[in-house]
Amino acid sequence: MNLEIISNKLKNMLPERRFKHSENVAKCAVKLSEIYGCDKEKSYIAGIIHDCAKYLEAKEVDFYVEKYSIELDELEKNNLALSHSVIGSYIVRNEFNIDDEEIINSVKYHTTGKANMNLIEKIIYIADLIEEDRNFPGVENLRQLTYNGKLDEALLESFDNTIKFVIDNKQLIHPRTVEARNYLMKQNN
Ligand SMILES: [Fe+2]
Numbered sequence: 741m742n743l744e745i746i747s748n749k750l751k752n753m754l755p756e757r758r759f760k761h762s763e764n765v766a767k768c769a770v771k772l773s774e775i776y777g778c779d780k781e782k783s784y785i786a787g788i789i790h791d792c793a794k795y796l797e798a799k800e801v802d803f804y805v806e807k808y809s810i811e812l813d814e815l816e817k818n819n820l821a822l823s824h825s826v827i828g829s830y831i832v833r834n835e836f837n838i839d840d841e842e843i844i845n846s847v848k849y850h851t852t853g854k855a856n857m858n859l860i861e862k863i864i865y866i867a868d869l870i871e872e873d874r875n876f877p878g879v880e881n882l883r884q885l886t887y888n889g890k891l892d893e894a895l896l897e898s899f900d901n902t903i904k905f906v907i908d909n910k911q912l913i914h915p916r917t918v919e920a921r922n923y924l925m926k927q928n929n
């Protein structure tokens with residue numbers, strides 16, 4: 741499937757501003773690939789497609805979960821904010837016919853992160869947060885770290901931010917985010 745077909749398909753799945761976000765993530769992922777030495781084309785595709793499942797209706801979620809035997813954990817069930825990355829990874833493989841495991845896994849783990857992420861997974865995770873239209877307290881610091889060769893520090897900072905935010909809002913923490921954070925902490929010590 742070529743890029744134009746992917747983009748057109750995505751435009752039918754996403755509201756305009758989310759498509760713009762996806763293009764921004766793709767562009768940012770390409771810049772980061774230049775800095776860190778990752779495959780630019782793969783990064784672009786992973787970036788543009790990462791939120792493909794973000795706007796599924798409940799019945800579409802049920803349809804895909806059934807069709808592809810997707811196993812969602814307790815936190816992901818009935819929570820598209822978390823599950824769109826996992827469900828999206830199946831849509832990338834089966835509906836976009838993309839069989840590149842790196843692209844698929846970058847989509848799958850872009851919301852929670854995970855322990856021992858590879859380069860493209862890290863790039864998509866952070867590009868999602870720092871793309872040019874993102875604006876939240878601390879985003880400039882994440883950009884500084886990311887664009888100055890400190891990708892792991894940026895990731896650690898963002899996992900910490902997520903965990904603090906979830907605690908402050910009395911929500912459940914996804915264990916993959918804790919594992920991602922602990923993995924980087926141990927690696928850096
Ligand atoms: Fe997302």
Ligand SMILES: [Fe+2]
Nearest residue numbers: 761790791868
């Ligand atoms: Fe996103």
